Amino acid sequence: MLTLFGSPVSTCTRRVATVLVEKKVPFEFVVIDMAKAQHKSSAFLAHQPFGQVPYIDDDGLILYESRAICRYIVEKYPTHGPQLVPTDVTGRALFEQAASIEYSNFDPFCSKAVAEMVFKPMRGMASDKAVFDTLVETLSAKLDAYEVILGKQKYLAGNEVTLADLFHLPYGSMLARAGSDLMTTKGPNVTRWFNELCQRNSWVTVKDGVKSITSY
Ligand SMILES: N[C@@H](CCC(=O)N[C@@H](CS)C(=O)NCC(=O)O)C(=O)O
DSSP states (O other), X not given: OEEEEEOTTOHHHHHHHHHHHHTTOOEXXXXXXXXXXXXXXXXXXXXXXTOOSOEXXXXXXXXXXXXXXXXXXXXXXXXXXXXXXXXXXXXXXXXXXXXXXXXXXXXXXXXXXXIIIIIHHHTTOOOOHHHHHHHHHHHHHHHHHHHHHHHHSSBTTBSSOBHXXXXXXXXHXXXXXXXXXXXXXXXXXXXXXXXXXXXXXXXXXXXXXXXXXXXX
């Protein structure tokens, strides 16, 4: 059985767990205690040289980088659950475009905004509200383009949900906790899209903490 090594509420761990649930892939979850810096231990670094969660062990294949793991799961289980990555040339091209949008126009700003207001205080560091405000302002401008795209189609890559949409869930859903309601106030299309993603069974299953799922 596939083993997921991560921290129950870490954003990147939940990104992978969401896709495992979407594809109905059973998995054993091994908790890495980040408070005890287990992710910086030599045993962990032997598998994930950057000292970051998550990584998977799938029958001896060690793989890290949450988005790469998600793509691997989708390719390995093409008949389980929704397709999540189109296989035709045009669909694939539009998917890669959408995945790049998340990676270059959303994640850098949203993850830093969350880090500024949520993760820094958790580590006893002071937040800088001005830094947060600038990040949210930039993200807001990026989401103007999302509003246009999502006014023409249901999801970022077309009318079917793909990994590119799901990749937004962990940081997008933490933005409110960081102090910005952008994901639900930007405009009707972004709101509809994001609320619908948040209601998916996969996200509901993992959002409050990842646990092993050994059968479906
Ligand atoms: N690009 C990596 C990022 C992984 C990452 O940043 N993980 C965080 C938890 S969500 C972590 O381990 N942070 C601790 C650190 O960087 O030292 C991925 O997508 O898997």
